[in-house]
Amino acid sequence: MEPSSSENPDNANFEEDMGVRWSKLGARLQRRGWxxxxxxxxxxxxxxSSADFGLQVHHGDEGPFAICFISxxxxxxxxxxxxxxxxxxxxxxxxxxxxxxxxxxxxxxxDVFDLDCDDExxxxxxxxxxxxxxxxHARYIVTTRGLAKxxxxxxxxxxxxxxxxxxxxxxxxxxxxxxxxxxxAVKLYCAKCEDIYNPKSSRHSAIDGAYFGTSFHNIIFQVxxxxxxxxSADRYIPRIYGFRVHxxxxxxxxxxxxxxxxxxxxxxxxxxxxxxxxxEEVEAEDSDDDDEDEEVEMEVLENGEMEGGGLNNQx
Numbered sequence: 117m118e119p120s121s122s123e124n125p126d127n128a129n130f131e132e133d134m135g136v137r138w139s140k141l142g143a144r145l146q147r148r149g150w151x152x153x154x155x156x157x158x159x160x161x162x163x164x165s166s167a168d169f170g171l172q173v174h175h176g177d178e179g180p181f182a183i184c185f186i187s188x189x190x191x192x193x194x195x196x197x198x199x200x201x202x203x204x205x206x207x208x209x210x211x212x213x214x215x216x217x218x219x220x221x222x223x224x225x226x227d228v229f230d231l232d233c234d235d236e237x238x239x240x241x242x243x244x245x246x247x248x249x250x251x252x253h254a255r256y257i258v259t260t261r262g263l264a265k266x267x268x269x270x271x272x273x274x275x276x277x278x279x280x281x282x283x284x285x286x287x288x289x290x291x292x293x294x295x296x297x298x299x300x301a302v303k304l305y306c307a308k309c310e311d312i313y314n315p316k317s318s319r320h321s322a323i324d325g326a327y328f329g330t331s332f333h334n335i336i337f338q339v340x341x342x343x344x345x346x347x348s349a350d351r352y353i354p355r356i357y358g359f360r361v362h363x364x365x366x367x368x369x370x371x372x373x374x375x376x377x378x379x380x381x382x383x384x385x386x387x388x389x390x391x392x393x394x395x396e397e398v399e400a401e402d403s404d405d406d407d408e409d410e411e412v413e414m415e416v417l418e419n420g421e422m423e424g425g426g427l428n429n430q431x
Contacts, residue, residue: 254326
């Protein structure tokens with residue numbers, strides 16, 4: 117017998133989360149006068165509540181644009197933008213020149229669109245609305261509320277995990293290589309190996325990188341420094357029957373030497389390099405330095421005694 121949804125904690129958490137979302141949605145639409153007060157509480161509805169809800173909304177709309185947008189397949193990287201942020205014109209400064217049919221697109225994003233138009237025009241406005249939402253999203257995710265929402269998705273690895281074996285499935289962050297739209301698609305950044313990767317899904321590969329910007333993935337680690345992972349010097353070493361391949365091994369030795377020299381310079385300047393094994397090496401080097409200092413002191417004392425003995429003999 118399969119367990120019921122009430123016995124499954126995952127289903128219970130999902131139903132609770134969906135109940136909260138429907139409750140907030142009902143409250144928003146009630147404030148706008150789109151649904152009656154008797155139908156504002158949607159949290160107690162059953163699995164057919166979405167169909168019933170569509171009948172209660174005026175003009176036959178399917179629901180708020182933001183929720184429909186982020187729940188669509190391929191838009192899992194996006195977070196929901198607060199209504200207050202969307203309705204503040206200061207946050208939209210300069211976007212009117214970037215988006216076609218800007219005012220209609222804004223009306224659609226803020227759920228006040230009421231223009232009667234043909235299907236072709238409607239499709240064009242919806243495309244502009246998606247583009248507008250993406251551009252506003254890039255600005256929203258560097259705010260306090262936006263960073264907190266993206267942090268939750270990052271902790272759950274909603275953006276994927278690093279494909280590099282040595283990173284041990286470290287979670288990724290979406291990023292853009294340009295702040296200008298239609299230049300580069302979104303990439304995924306790993307804070308452990310500090311490299312970027314292409315998304316696995318073709319749906320995600322089609323997302324414009326400008327919808328996340330070039331600064332978000334760096335700002336989140338400035339705001340939450342505890343998230344910065346310890347750097348690892350682990351790397352793959354090519355071998356044939358257990359023996360290192362000569363050319364790659366020579367290159368690796370040179371790279372390791374350069375890295376060690378750089379880390380020593382950083383330690384002299386008292387700058388943390390971020391490598392997890394730095395503390396152990398510092399302690400080892402400190403003990404070596406102490407041993408060398410003791411040896412130097414012993415040599416100085418011995419030389420002093422010998423010189424002193426020679427003077428006494430001359431006297």
